[in-house]
Amino acid sequence: xxxxxxxVVALVGxxxxxxxxxxxxxxxxxKKINEAxxxxxxxxxxxxxxxxxxxxxxxxxxxxxxxxxxxxxEEESNRKKNQIxxxxxxxKQRESNLSKQIEQNKRTEAELESQKENLEAQMEIVxxxxxxxxxxxxxxxxxxxxxxxxxxxxAIDQLKETLKDEARTKASSHIKxxxxxxxxxxxxxxxxxVIQTIQRTATEHAIENxxxxxxxxxxxxxxxxxxxxxxxxxxxxxxxxxxxxxxDTPEAIIISGFDPVRREVARLSLHRLVxxxxxxxxRIEEIVAKTTKNIEExxxxxxxxxxxxxxxxxxxxxxxxxxxxxxxxxxxGQNLLQHSREVAKLCATLxxxxxxxxxxxxxxxxxxxxxxxxxxxxxxxHAILGMELAQKYKENxxxxxxxxxxxxxxxxxxxxxxxxxxxDAISGSRPGARREVMExxxxxxxxxxxxxLGFEGVHKCYAIQAGRELRVLVDAENVSDKQAGDLSxxxxxxxxxxxxxxxxxxxxxxxxxRSISYAK
Numbered sequence: 001x002x003x004x005x006x007x008v009v010a011l012v013g014x015x016x017x018x019x020x021x022x023x024x025x026x027x028x029x030x031k032k033i034n035e036a037x038x039x040x041x042x043x044x045x046x047x048x049x050x051x052x053x054x055x056x057x058x059x060x061x062x063x064x065x066x067x068x069x070x071x072x073x074e075e076e077s078n079r080k081k082n083q084i085x086x087x088x089x090x091x092k093q094r095e096s097n098l099s100k101q102i103e104q105n106k107r108t109e110a111e112l113e114s115q116k117e118n119l120e121a122q123m124e125i126v127x128x129x130x131x132x133x134x135x136x137x138x139x140x141x142x143x144x145x146x147x148x149x150x151x152x153x154x155a156i157d158q159l160k161e162t163l164k165d166e167a168r169t170k171a172s173s174h175i176k177x178x179x180x181x182x183x184x185x186x187x188x189x190x191x192x193x194v195i196q197t198i199q200r201t202a203t204e205h206a207i208e209n210x211x212x213x214x215x216x217x218x219x220x221x222x223x224x225x226x227x228x229x230x231x232x233x234x235x236x237x238x239x240x241x242x243x244x245x246x247x248d249t250p251e252a253i254i255i256s257g258f259d260p261v262r263r264e265v266a267r268l269s270l271h272r273l274v275x276x277x278x279x280x281x282x283r284i285e286e287i288v289a290k291t292t293k294n295i296e297e298x299x300x301x302x303x304x305x306x307x308x309x310x311x312x313x314x315x316x317x318x319x320x321x322x323x324x325x326x327x328x329x330x331x332x333g334q335n336l337l338q339h340s341r342e343v344a345k346l347c348a349t350l351x352x353x354x355x356x357x358x359x360x361x362x363x364x365x366x367x368x369x370x371x372x373x374x375x376x377x378x379x380x381x382h383a384i385l386g387m388e389l390a391q392k393y394k395e396n397x398x399x400x401x402x403x404x405x406x407x408x409x410x411x412x413x414x415x416x417x418x419x420x421x422x423x424d425a426i427s428g429s430r431p432g433a434r435r436e437v438m439e440x441x442x443x444x445x446x447x448x449x450x451x452x453l454g455f456e457g458v459h460k461c462y463a464i465q466a467g468r469e470l471r472v473l474v475d476a477e478n479v480s481d482k483q484a485g486d487l488s489x490x491x492x493x494x495x496x497x498x499x500x501x502x503x504x505x506x507x508x509x510x511x512x513x514r515s516i517s518y519a520k
Contacts, residue, residue, distance in 0.1 A: 213254060215251060216251050216252065216274065217251065222253065224274075224279045225244070225246065225253065225273075225274075226246060227279065227281075231281060232279055232284065235281035235284045236266065236270070239269075240269065241262045242255055242263055242266045243256040244256075244266070253270065255270075260328035260329060260330070261295060261299075261325065261328045264295060265291050265295050266288075268295070269287045269291045272291065273287055299321060299324035299325055299327070299328075300321055300324055302337070303323040303324030303325075304320055304324075306323050306324070306337065307320060307323065307366075310344055310345075310362060310366060311359075312344075316393035316395075319370065319389070319393055322370050322373050322374070322389075323337070323340070323366065323367075323370070326369070326373055329372060329373050336372060339369070339428070340365070340366050340367075340368065340369055343365040343368060343420070343424050344363075344365035344366040345362070345365070346426055346427065347362055347364060347365035347419050348361055350419050351416065354415075356416065357416070360396060360398060361419055363395075364398070364402035364403060364417075365420055365423055365424075367390060367395070367399065368383075368402065368403050368406050368420050368424060369382065369424075370390065370403065371384070371386030371389065372386075374389065383403060383404050383409050384404055384409050386403045387401070398414040398417075399416070402420040402421075405417045405420075406420045406421045444499070445463045447499065448463045448499065449461050449462070449470075451494060451495060451498065451499070452470055452472050452507075455472075455490065455491060456478075458472055458474055459473045459474055467501065467505065468504070468505060468506065469505065469507075470495075471508045471510060472491065472507065472509045472510065473510050473512075474511050476512060476513040479511055484509045484511045485509075487509050488507050491509075492507045
């Protein structure tokens with residue numbers, strides 16, 4: 001019974017709770033609806049306000065746009081109105097000017113008309129006087145023709161021919177005299193200057209080659225230099241960059257290498273090692289390093305002494321060092337430093353004789369072969385390399401041009417350039433100055449003769465004066481005088497393009513005409 005009551009009470013409680021929760025849910029939902037409505041009203045009011053603001057702003061913008069367009073239109077109208085007024089003023093001014101000009105032209109026409117009448121009257125007077133003069137001239141001409149038995153045209157022609165012949169004779173004689181005098185004077189002066197220059201320059205001439213001889217007291221020292229299994233000689237060759245030849249030559253060791261500086265370093269190092277007596281790889285490297293440093297100092301000292309002796313100032317230290325390196329360089333057996341000193345003195349003498357800057361010429365003469373001692377191996381001529389080095393170290397433009405042009409690699413732009421080229425040829429082509437290997441020397445002479453024989457019309461040719469001159473004999477029947485001159489130029493051009501030689505080669509073409517007959 002009690003359980004039934006409990007159940008009924010529980011059901012009643014559940015029903016009451018459900019009803020209460022439903023009522024509360026309805027109230028909450030009504031509250032949310034009211035809040036949503038209030039929010040919607042607020043949003044609607046705000047949208048209405050924003051729309052009103054936008055509408056006012058657009059109205060203001062439209063008014064401003066209207067006022068701006070109105071102002072622009074008024075300004076454009078005023079501008080066009082002013083332009084129209086200005087154009088009207090210009091038209092009025094032109095009309096006024098035209099009216100004045102028309103009036104002036106009318107007055108000018110009247111004046112010209114009167115002047116024309118005066119000129120016509122004067123022309124009539126001149127015409128009558130001219131007729132009178134022509135009549136008198138004709139009468140005089142007829143009288144002269146009767147006296148000379150020649151017409152006027154014939155007399156004029158004879159006079160012209162006489163004057164032409166006389167003028168031609170005098171002109172040719174005068175031109176011939178001038179040419180002969182110029183040739184005589186030029187040849188005489190040129191010989192005088194060159195001979196004086198050569199006579200005033202005296203230098204020593206050195207001959208070097210690609211090997212140096214190191215003399216020793218006894219052959220026992222050769223074993224020490226070679227070392228155990230050749231380690232000493234290999235270390236020496238590796239340190240100096242030369243080849244040490246130890247053969248059966250008594251009391252001598254041959255040092256071979258194309259770089260004379262390296263050969264000198266090797267020779268002095270061997271001398272110090274033999275004198276000291278301690279010969280092993282470590283000692284060799286130490287001695288070679290000291291000797292190399294001493295040689296570098298000697299190179300600088302030689303360069304400084306050279307520029308001081310020649311009186312050259314302001315030379316860059318690197319250029320002075322290169323001048324010193326010339327002492328250990330030779331060309332065709334001619335010592336490069338002696339050659340450069342000789343060229344410098346010749347240039348100074350020639351420049352002073354010609355009234356040019358002797359100091360600048362001496363500077364260019366000393367530096368003209370500076371490209372030969374550049375330690376690297378460039379792929380360009382030594383003249384161009386020397387010019388670039390001189391430009392790098394801020395040398396004078398005339399000096400740079402003389403260096404680059406002394407073998408015609410570039411165009412000469414100063415008077416010093418041909419002087420340097422001439423003095424270089426004098427120093428290099430002088431007998432005994434340079435030395436060539438006999439085989440290459442004979443081969444060059446044969447190639448020279450063969451080159452000339454390859455031209456059409458050449459009968460014989462001879463290389464004389466140690467290859468400094470080529471005499472070419474041609475057939476007189478096949479080659480004319482003009483063709484002989486062209487042949488000489490062609491042979492010289494081909495020699496320049498195809499051959500290498502020191503100095504210059506003179507090409508002489510000889511054309512001899514012989515007429516032979518027999519009396520029987």
